[in-house]
Amino acid sequence: KAGVTQTPRYLIKTRGQQVTLSCSPISGHRSVSWYQQTPGQGLQFLFEYFSETQRNKGNFPGRFSGRQFSNSRSEMNVSTLELGDSALYLCASSLQGSTSTDTQYFGPGTRLTVL
Amino acid sequence: AQTVTQSQPEMSVQEAETVTLSCTYDTSESDYYLFWYKQPPSRQMILVIRQEAYKQQNATENRFSVNFQKAAKSFSLKISDSQLGDAAMYFCAYRWGNDMRFGAGTRLTVKP
Numbered sequence: 001k002a003g004v005t006q007t008p009r010y011l012i013k014t015r016g017q018q019v020t021l022s023c024s025p026i027s028g029h030r031s032v033s034w035y036q037q038t039p040g041q042g043l044q045f046l047f048e049y050f051s052e053t054q055r056n057k058g059n060f061p062g063r064f065s066g067r068q069f070s071n072s073r074s075e076m077n078v079s080t081l082e083l084g085d086s087a088l089y090l091c092a093s094s095l096q097g098s099t100s101t102d103t104q105y106f107g108p109g110t111r112l113t114v115l
Numbered sequence: 116a117q118t119v120t121q122s123q124p125e126m127s128v129q130e131a132e133t134v135t136l137s138c139t140y141d142t143s144e145s146d147y148y149l150f151w152y153k154q155p156p157s158r159q160m161i162l163v164i165r166q167e168a169y170k171q172q173n174a175t176e177n178r179f180s181v182n183f184q185k186a187a188k189s190f191s192l193k194i195s196d197s198q199l200g201d202a203a204m205y206f207c208a209y210r211w212g213n214d215m216r217f218g219a220g221t222r223l224t225v226k227p
Binding site: 033043055103104106107 | 152158206215
């Protein structure tokens with residue numbers, strides 16, 4: 001069974017631009033969570049989607065948004081990029097997500113650099 | 116608020132030796148889950164081991180085992196017979212319901 005995939009793997013943008021990242025979960029997994037990983041803040045939870053609905057949201061500004069499609073693929077969008085948005089963005093999938101005892105499986109991440 | 120603390124930013128171990136990585140957490144809940152994830156350099160984060168808080172028996176996965184002390188809110192990872200491929204960042208994580216939190220990580224170096 002294929003693992004979690006994320007595209008693109010690397011991205012360079014300039015301040016003020018917007019960016020869309022994509023995540024394809026493991027087949028059969030309905031929950032997708034997004035995390036931001038930086039050297040200073042570590043791993044921080046962004047949001048979780050389950051069955052096309054945002055189930056949980058972390059403490060990030062409204063510039064960070066996401067969505068999930070009927071095939072469980074998820075996209076994350078960051079608008080009006082700031083230098084501080086430079087990070088590794090990880091997505092993780094699980095069968096049922098936060099309301100269950102599932103284990104999350106992580107993708108390889110998208111490294112975003114904002115210049 | 117639930118927090119996860121890994122007090123060792125870096126650890127080093129000789130190949131074939133045993134190393135223990137520490138993790139403590141703060142929670143008022145009684146039924147939760149704890150995880151150790153491994154993130155090798157420039158590679159995907161993978162689950163190493165998982166522990167359900169309601170289980171008293173410590174989880175074991177091959178060379179990896181945990182020492183779960185619920186009353187002390189401690190969850191350490193022991194790696195036996197360390198191998199070069201064990202070199203990575205190790206993250207301890209806590210999950211209760213929709214709340215999942217990670218520690219800052221411990222960078223493990225394995226010396227040949």
